[in-house]
Amino acid sequence: MENTTYIAISRQAALMRKLEVVANNMANTNTTGFKSDEMLFREYLVPTRSSKHAVGDTLSFVQDHGLLRNTQEGPLVNTGNTYDFAIHGDSYFQVETEAGMRYTRNGHFRTDDAGMLVDAKGDAVMDSNDKPIIFSPNETNITVTPDGSVTTNNGTIAKLKTVRFDNPQTMRRIGDGLYDSVEDPQVVQRPEIAQGMLEESNVQPVVEMTNLISVTREYESNQKILDAESTRRQQAMQVLSGAQSAAA
Numbered sequence: 001m002e003n004t005t006y007i008a009i010s011r012q013a014a015l016m017r018k019l020e021v022v023a024n025n026m027a028n029t030n031t032t033g034f035k036s037d038e039m040l041f042r043e044y045l046v047p048t049r050s051s052k053h054a055v056g057d058t059l060s061f062v063q064d065h066g067l068l069r070n071t072q073e074g075p076l077v078n079t080g081n082t083y084d085f086a087i088h089g090d091s092y093f094q095v096e097t098e099a100g101m102r103y104t105r106n107g108h109f110r111t112d113d114a115g116m117l118v119d120a121k122g123d124a125v126m127d128s129n130d131k132p133i134i135f136s137p138n139e140t141n142i143t144v145t146p147d148g149s150v151t152t153n154n155g156t157i158a159k160l161k162t163v164r165f166d167n168p169q170t171m172r173r174i175g176d177g178l179y180d181s182v183e184d185p186q187v188v189q190r191p192e193i194a195q196g197m198l199e200e201s202n203v204q205p206v207v208e209m210t211n212l213i214s215v216t217r218e219y220e221s222n223q224k225i226l227d228a229e230s231t232r233r234q235q236a237m238q239v240l241s242g243a244q245s246a247a248a
Contacts, residue, residue: 004229008222014039015219021067022211025203033105033177034201036070036208071168074202076194082142083109083117086199088192091162094126094185095119097178101126103163103185105199106177111135121176127158128187144195162191 018039028034076086085107087093092103095118102123109125112118117125117133124132128148135142139152148160163185165171171179 005226008225008229012219012222012226015215015222019212019215019219022208022215026205026208026212029201029203029205029208031177031201032108033074033199034203035072035074035105036201036203037067038070040066040068069169069171070202072202074200076197077200078197080196081108082196083111084196084198085109085144085160086194086197087162088194089164089188090168091164091188091191092179092185094130094161094163095123095178096126096130096132097121097123100180101130101185102174102178102180103171104177104179107193108198119177126161128161130161131158133158133160144193146192146194148191148193160191160193162188162193164188 021037021039025036028036071090073088085093087105087107092105093107095102095104104119106119109117109119112122115135115137117135119125127133127150133150135152135157136154139154139157141151141153143151144160145151148162149156150158150160165181165183165185167183170183171181173179
């Protein structure tokens with residue numbers, strides 16, 4: 001009698017986790033370079049206590065299998081900021097944090113007091129030699145070409161390092177637009193970098209709102225199944241209790 005309840009609860013738990021993913025996507029609609037996530041589900045079969053049931057010898061539960069990141073490029077917006085950069089394709093900028101090298105699509109950079117190119121947290125943006133990019137006080141006309149070459153009135157001083165990964169799904173989001181990965185990065189020799197532009201989030205608000213409504217309706221429908229099953233069990237117990245009292 002409890003099989004229906006267990007199966008419904010497994011679905012309800014999966015829907016709760018899906019709701020969290022959808023809510024996180026919506027919360028990051030305006031986060032530069034953010035990539036939306038989608039839940040992956042699979043059927044989880046559990047043997048019944050007896051193989052002689054008319055409905056079969058296994059029960060089908062719902063299990064959340066993991067997350068699938070949408071790596072599609074987000075729309076680019078023109079900011080006109082000298083230190084804003086967007087990347088076309090599947091590349092990432094490399095920055096050096098206290099925990100080691102990390103990767104980001106958020107190209108909203110700035111220079112610190114020492115003239116070093118850093119991200120919003122102050123982590124150094126790496127050049128092609130894994131060194132920080134530092135501008136001297138007298139350097140002007142700062143330009144970054146599509147291949148990442150950084151030039152000033154003194155000529156070419158560095159080249160922005162961009163990398164890619166064979167399987168971007170293995171990259172782990174660690175906050176502040178940064179990722180790490182168990183894979184070794186592959187240097188992109190000819191990236192497509194746009195100066196004065198930023199990549200917006202690839203979240204589609206209308207799609208996520210539709211997903212939110214769908215999950216809510218499924219959750220409510222599932223709750224009705226649980227309520228109906230609870231009522232059925234209570235009625236069955238009352239009938240059996242009455243039959244036992246009459247027999248006594």
